[in-house]
Amino acid sequence: MALENKLGITNSVELARIEEKISKKKAMEMFENGYLDTLTAGTFDTLSKIHEYLFSDIYEFAGKIRTVNLAKGNFRFAPVIYLETALKNIESMPQTTYDEIIEKYVEMNIAHPFREGNGRSTRIWLDLILKKELHKVIDWSNVDKNDYLLAMERSPIKDIEIKHLLKQALTDDISSRELYMKGIDTSYYYEGYTVYKIDEL
Numbered sequence: 001m002a003l004e005n006k007l008g009i010t011n012s013v014e015l016a017r018i019e020e021k022i023s024k025k026k027a028m029e030m031f032e033n034g035y036l037d038t039l040t041a042g043t044f045d046t047l048s049k050i051h052e053y054l055f056s057d058i059y060e061f062a063g064k065i066r067t068v069n070l071a072k073g074n075f076r077f078a079p080v081i082y083l084e085t086a087l088k089n090i091e092s093m094p095q096t097t098y099d100e101i102i103e104k105y106v107e108m109n110i111a112h113p114f115r116e117g118n119g120r121s122t123r124i125w126l127d128l129i130l131k132k133e134l135h136k137v138i139d140w141s142n143v144d145k146n147d148y149l150l151a152m153e154r155s156p157i158k159d160i161e162i163k164h165l166l167k168q169a170l171t172d173d174i175s176s177r178e179l180y181m182k183g184i185d186t187s188y189y190y191e192g193y194t195v196y197k198i199d200e201l
Helices: 012-032 044-055 079-089 098-111 118-134 146-154 160-167 178-190
Strands: none
Touching: 012 044, 012 118, 012 178, 044 079, 044 118, 079 118, 098 118, 098 160, 118 178, 146 160
């Protein structure tokens, strides 16, 4: 069954295909119109606005904190009952060094505040923090999918792997449209989508 959506799509494969196309267009638009530059790096409000921008044409819950508990495999994300408190704590975490920023990213992944689209939104959110604080972003196309997924799976217990993996992919090419869109493509590849290149949308 597909998630309830504004488009009335009931087939989950079809929904995933349409969701990718629409949200990728929105991601490109968000970069090109300068919207990302108006947001405050590292706040939940900013993450919520990114999520809303990407998914508001598809889901009523775009930008809204989830009201259901979520799990992936054997891992349970933050329970709904503690979610708002967790988000406040994450927002107050420092973000002045690379290690601090990745620790904040890991905690936001554990929180998983939205019903769908967490990974894609949170990676844009992470790059926004890195860009503001360190004048760097991650070239996601240089991050191996399997290594990343394994490192993120282990990150709640030990974050040294994800810190090392992402550090190798840091670049100071912070204004590159091509690099940004490669990152969006990679995000969908990580999450098992059929990757449409931007010029196919």
